[in-house]
């Protein structure tokens with residue numbers, strides 16, 4: 393995994409520069425290309441057409457060397473309009489990949505350039521256009537740093553997804569109790585961008601599959617499974633309130649780890665006694681997991697890409713859109729499943745770390761049920777480099793509301809896009825108190841800023857710096873603090889795709905930025 397440049401490479405490059413024409417010499421390395429396109433996965437033995445984001449090395453997403461700029465050319469080869477958000481990165485707002493009127497989606501065939509200094513860590517990218525994220529328009533965005541490379545650990549990326557053979561519009565229609573056409577219109581409207589002449593390709597029809605690929609319609613699962621979480625070994629249930637909360641709105645056909653199920657999991661070759669940096673990304677649209685390292689012990693050293701003081705454990709919650717960097721030192725030769733268990737159910741997915749010749753166990757995709765996610769880990773986290781302590785200039789409470797019937801979710805009682813922006817001034821220290829009045833947990837994400845978690849359920853902490861935090865149901869609360877240092881228009885929303893689509897989003901807008 394060494395990224396160092398040898399002396400020979402260096403002098404070779406210097407020699408090449410000396411003989412190149414001056415114009416070529418002065419040019420910086422060209423942009424790296426990411427192609428948004430479609431691909432066919434096999435899931436549960438059946439083909440499924442999904443989106444993909446393929447980087448310059450032919451793999452999903454992009455990996456940048458220490459100090460390298462995020463200099464990317466995004467090519468839209470999907471055949472439909474799309475726009476990709478660089479989740480957790482802090483670019484100028486016009487490069488954030490959110491479909492504001494000033495930054496519309498890319499037309500089919502269009503390319504768009506991005507160039508900013510990325511922050512190091514485990515990040516990801518996903519479409520912010522319509523429901524494309526559910527169709528796997530998601531990929532890792534890894535920015536290495538020099539200290540990590542000196543550690544010389546094997547990097548293992550584990551990206552989680554929830555998967556349905558049904559079209560995303562159909563899933564939304566089932567939840568909201570509306571027609572597929574109305575759900576499609578809702579997915580368009582939410583983006584706040586006028587349709588270009590009304591003849592844009594339709595994601596739904598593009599995603600339609602051949603007869604052999606289409607699942608039998610099953611509209612019976614719209615109302616959520618509301619699983620009462622049963623304790624599993626190594627977990628404790630916190631209160632019987634868990635019996636009443638809503639979990640898992642969508643009944644998925646599969647849960648994927650690096651695009652595969654446990655029927656045919658990815659086997660990652662590792663060395664006996666190997667040292668691993670596991671980068672876990674919850675890229676699911678509507679599913680939250682417990683990471684279960686089995687017999688292994690891990691040290692979480694970063695959340696959402698930002699370093700924390702290490703926390704040692706074998707089981708870790710990961711809310712939608714969050715990331716965990718976990719260091720693992722393998723104790724011996726063998727096969728080590730790394731599992732992700734869907735909260736409130738026994739369903740699971742994962743990968744297997746295996747030394748050469750190890751017997752690979754057959755792992756069922758159903759096991760003892762995992763409890764609902766909670767903030768037990770969050771309360772144990774402390775940022776390595778927290779923002780300077782200072783009093784808040786602006787304190788704002790934002791209440792999270794909504795429910796299953798009717799299926800609609802709100803912030804401060806308002807539903808995107810008919811929401812009131814929170815106006816910020818550059819230089820302010822802002823504190824947001826999130827209070828969850830609903831029966832469901834919400835993973836809340838702020839674009840363009842990293843915030844520190846400074847209280848959970850009214851108990852002050854000097855917590856993690858991150859970009860997505862879970863607010864637990866039934867009056868759970870989380871207070872976050874950040875500096876208003878990135879002027880622009882920024883989305884603030886629940887990262888459950890269907891909650892966002894049915895209203896749980898608002899704007900943080902800086903003074904002086906035109907709507």
Ligand SMILES: [Cu+2]
Nearest residue numbers: 834886888891
């Ligand atoms: Cu939500």
